[in-house]
Amino acid sequence: MEQGLNKDIILVILLVMAKVTSKLQLTLPKAIAEQYRIRPGDELDWQPAGEVIRVVVKRSRSTSRRADAASLQQRLGLFEQATARQVKRNAAFRKKHALGAEPSDRGWTREDLYDRGLPR
Numbered sequence: 001m002e003q004g005l006n007k008d009i010i011l012v013i014l015l016v017m018a019k020v021t022s023k024l025q026l027t028l029p030k031a032i033a034e035q036y037r038i039r040p041g042d043e044l045d046w047q048p049a050g051e052v053i054r055v056v057v058k059r060s061r062s063t064s065r066r067a068d069a070a071s072l073q074q075r076l077g078l079f080e081q082a083t084a085r086q087v088k089r090n091a092a093f094r095k096k097h098a099l100g101a102e103p104s105d106r107g108w109t110r111e112d113l114y115d116r117g118l119p120r
Contacts, residue, residue, distance in 0.1 A: 018026050028038060036057060038044070043058040 018029055020026050032038070038057060045056040045058045047054040047056060
Protein backbone atom coordinates (compact mmCIF):
# COMPACT_ATOMS: atom_id res chain seq x y z
CA MET A 1 0.00 0.00 0.00
CA GLU A 2 1.34 3.45 -0.93
CA GLN A 3 2.01 5.87 1.95
CA GLY A 4 1.88 9.11 -0.11
CA LEU A 5 -0.65 11.91 0.20
CA ASN A 6 -4.08 10.99 -1.04
CA LYS A 7 -7.15 13.20 -1.49
CA ASP A 8 -8.56 12.48 2.01
CA ILE A 9 -5.30 13.32 3.77
CA ILE A 10 -4.94 16.55 1.80
CA LEU A 11 -8.50 17.59 2.73
CA VAL A 12 -7.80 16.94 6.42
CA ILE A 13 -4.59 19.00 6.22
CA LEU A 14 -6.41 21.86 4.48
CA LEU A 15 -9.15 21.91 7.12
CA VAL A 16 -6.65 22.59 9.92
CA MET A 17 -4.19 24.75 8.00
CA ALA A 18 -3.85 28.42 8.86
CA LYS A 19 -2.07 31.32 7.14
CA VAL A 20 0.01 34.04 8.70
CA THR A 21 -1.16 37.56 7.82
CA SER A 22 1.06 40.51 6.91
CA LYS A 23 0.78 41.60 10.57
CA LEU A 24 2.13 38.17 11.65
CA GLN A 25 -1.26 37.18 13.05
CA LEU A 26 -2.60 33.67 12.83
CA THR A 27 -6.21 32.51 12.81
CA LEU A 28 -6.72 29.35 14.81
CA PRO A 29 -8.69 26.77 12.80
CA LYS A 30 -12.15 26.18 14.24
CA ALA A 31 -11.67 22.40 14.41
CA ILE A 32 -8.57 22.83 16.60
CA ALA A 33 -10.23 25.46 18.80
CA GLU A 34 -13.25 23.24 19.40
CA GLN A 35 -11.17 20.12 20.01
CA TYR A 36 -9.04 21.82 22.68
CA ARG A 37 -11.83 24.11 23.97
CA ILE A 38 -9.91 27.27 23.14
CA ARG A 39 -12.09 30.36 23.36
CA PRO A 40 -11.59 34.06 22.62
CA GLY A 41 -9.48 35.61 25.37
CA ASP A 42 -7.53 32.42 26.14
CA GLU A 43 -3.78 32.89 26.17
CA LEU A 44 -1.54 30.65 24.09
CA ASP A 45 2.14 30.05 24.83
CA TRP A 46 4.39 29.58 21.77
CA GLN A 47 7.37 27.33 22.52
CA PRO A 48 10.16 26.56 20.03
CA ALA A 49 10.76 22.81 19.88
CA GLY A 50 13.51 22.12 17.36
CA GLU A 51 12.07 22.22 13.86
CA VAL A 52 8.50 22.80 15.08
CA ILE A 53 6.63 25.28 17.26
CA ARG A 54 4.60 23.97 20.16
CA VAL A 55 1.46 25.89 21.14
CA VAL A 56 0.27 25.46 24.73
CA VAL A 57 -2.92 26.85 26.25
CA LYS A 58 -1.82 28.86 29.33
CA ARG A 59 -4.87 28.10 31.48
CA SER A 60 -5.92 25.00 33.34
CA ARG A 61 -9.33 23.80 32.28
CA SER A 62 -10.69 23.29 35.80
CA THR A 63 -9.62 26.79 36.82
CA SER A 64 -11.12 28.21 33.67
CA ARG A 65 -14.44 26.48 34.28
CA ARG A 66 -14.60 27.84 37.83
CA ALA A 67 -13.71 31.28 36.54
CA ASP A 68 -16.40 30.97 33.87
CA ALA A 69 -18.95 29.99 36.52
CA ALA A 70 -17.95 32.95 38.71
CA SER A 71 -17.95 35.20 35.71
CA LEU A 72 -21.43 33.97 34.79
CA GLN A 73 -22.71 34.68 38.30
CA GLN A 74 -21.19 38.18 38.19
CA ARG A 75 -22.72 38.86 34.79
CA LEU A 76 -26.13 37.67 35.95
CA GLY A 77 -25.88 39.91 39.02
CA LEU A 78 -24.93 42.91 36.87
CA PHE A 79 -27.82 42.14 34.52
CA GLU A 80 -30.28 42.06 37.43
CA GLN A 81 -28.97 45.40 38.71
CA ALA A 82 -29.22 46.98 35.25
CA THR A 83 -32.76 45.64 34.84
CA ALA A 84 -33.81 47.13 38.18
CA ARG A 85 -32.32 50.51 37.20
CA GLN A 86 -34.16 50.44 33.87
CA VAL A 87 -37.50 49.60 35.55
CA LYS A 88 -36.95 52.56 37.87
CA ARG A 89 -36.14 54.89 34.93
CA ASN A 90 -39.20 53.67 33.01
CA ALA A 91 -41.46 54.34 36.00
CA ALA A 92 -40.05 57.86 36.42
CA PHE A 93 -40.52 58.57 32.70
CA ARG A 94 -44.12 57.34 32.79
CA LYS A 95 -44.83 59.47 35.84
CA LYS A 96 -43.24 62.57 34.30
CA HIS A 97 -45.02 62.21 30.97
CA ALA A 98 -48.24 60.83 32.42
CA LEU A 99 -48.11 57.75 30.22
CA GLY A 100 -50.73 55.18 30.94
CA ALA A 101 -52.95 57.76 32.61
CA GLU A 102 -56.21 59.07 31.22
CA PRO A 103 -55.75 61.78 28.58
CA SER A 104 -56.18 65.31 29.86
CA ASP A 105 -59.26 67.31 28.89
CA ARG A 106 -57.90 69.40 26.01
CA GLY A 107 -61.23 70.47 24.64
CA TRP A 108 -60.74 68.38 21.49
CA THR A 109 -60.28 64.74 20.55
CA ARG A 110 -58.06 63.00 18.08
CA GLU A 111 -61.06 62.40 15.82
CA ASP A 112 -61.67 66.16 15.67
CA LEU A 113 -58.27 66.52 13.99
CA TYR A 114 -59.32 64.33 11.07
CA ASP A 115 -62.29 66.54 10.25
CA ARG A 116 -60.30 69.74 10.49
CA GLY A 117 -60.06 71.75 7.29
CA LEU A 118 -62.58 69.61 5.43
CA PRO A 119 -65.75 71.18 4.03
CA ARG A 120 -68.79 70.48 6.17
